Amino acid sequence: MxxxxxxxxxxxxxxxxxxxxxxxxxxxxxxxxxxxxxxxxxxxxxxxxxxxxxxxxxxxxxxxxxxMGGIPKVTVLRIADVDDGGNVWAVPERWEAEGIPPPRLRVRERKRGALGVGERILARTEEAGNGWIAHPMKVLAPASEQVLGVLREEAGRLWLTGVDKRERREFAVADAGGAAPGDLVLAELAGKPPKIAARVVQKLGDPFAARSFSLIAIHKLGIPDVFSQEALDEAERVSKLTLGDGREDLRDLPIVAIDPEDARDHDDAVWAEADDDPANAGGWKAIVAIADVS
Missing domain, CATH: 1.10.10.10 (Winged helix-like DNA-binding domain superfamily/Winged helix DNA-binding domain)
Structure with a gap:
């Protein structure tokens, strides 16, 4: 303490x-x-x-x-090996420490033989002596490999170039999903070497737009950017609550967002209509909603 x-x-x-x-x-x-x-x-x-x-x-x-060179207390691990003694070993799914090899963690299974090579787990980690131990909290769904990159065209064919400078691979594009050359896209990889192809799952637009820099950082660092079903269910329950006394419900107003399309967030909006009050003939009623101003 x-x-x-x-x-x-x-x-x-x-x-x-x-x-x-x-x-x-x-x-x-x-x-x-x-x-x-x-x-x-x-x-x-x-x-x-x-x-x-x-x-x-x-x-x-x-x-x-x-x-530096350590491991977060709670992180995602990938099972890398099961040795002759039945010990399960895992490595961090993402490792950013340059010049330092990823550590191997001995996994303490609740049930022997429950985990296989390649499986992903969310685990609590602890340093023990000169090594690390992982305590599984949850087995995660298999992750399909995704690549964030920019499309380019050559000889009438589309190719995907990854944005990660440390791994500048290119993949033939099997399905562009409506994206065009020059677009920043998120794609899933399918197939086995040397015939790996990319299928675009999300078109993100101009790679030099302000929001694209955030998306690239999110992908590189593995930061979650999709709400879990549990979080969505909780938000749905909260949205059905009644407002407290003294609060006015404005949710039916057709408020229009005024942020540009490529903005990092869309939290500025306005609403206006002609005022029918005779005392304000020719006037207007307006509401300006700025989320980050109290």
Missing amino acids: YKPKAGLPTREQILDFIATSDVPAGKREIAKGFGLSAQDKVGLKALLKDMADEGLIDSAPGRAFHK
Whole structure:
């Protein structure tokens, strides 16, 4: 248990907190663990950035920190091997540490022989001695390999070039899904080498549009960008709740979004109609809805 002290923690204290925290340690958890003031939190943000630049820490999708070369406390693993002794070994599905080979984690199965090579699991990880142990939380559905890339045309045929500079593969396109040369697309791969083909599942448009940079980062880091069915069901239940006293229901107003088509989000909208109040002859009623202004 950490005793809050005045001022910022040292680099060593932060590394120790990250390593021993029972929950994924993001900036909020670190600030709370050391009892930092609002002013200290500004300094903490800069300190964490310096530590990342120095190669001391890295961050997982969702902004939880772990030691550089380490593994997030909860992450997706792929079963890589089952040895002669029946021990199951897994590796991180995504590994971004350059120059450091991905670690192998020994999986503690609840039922022996339940997991096979190639399967994906969501697991809680812990460092044990000089190695790592994974405790499976959930077996995940198989992941079809997806590639984010740009279409190009050559000799009347479409090709997909991936945006990841570390893996500049090209694939023949079997189904463009309405996309055209120059479009940024998300595609699924099918077949076996050397006859792997791409099928476009989502057309994303101009690869140089502002929103495309976010999409490329999301894909590269494996950040979830699709709501689970559980989350959608919960949102559906919430949408049926009645409004509290003193609140006016404006959901039937035909409010129109005014953000450009290539905006990163669409959260600015307006509504207007002629005012039929005789005291305001020729006037209008208007509502401006700006989501990020309180």
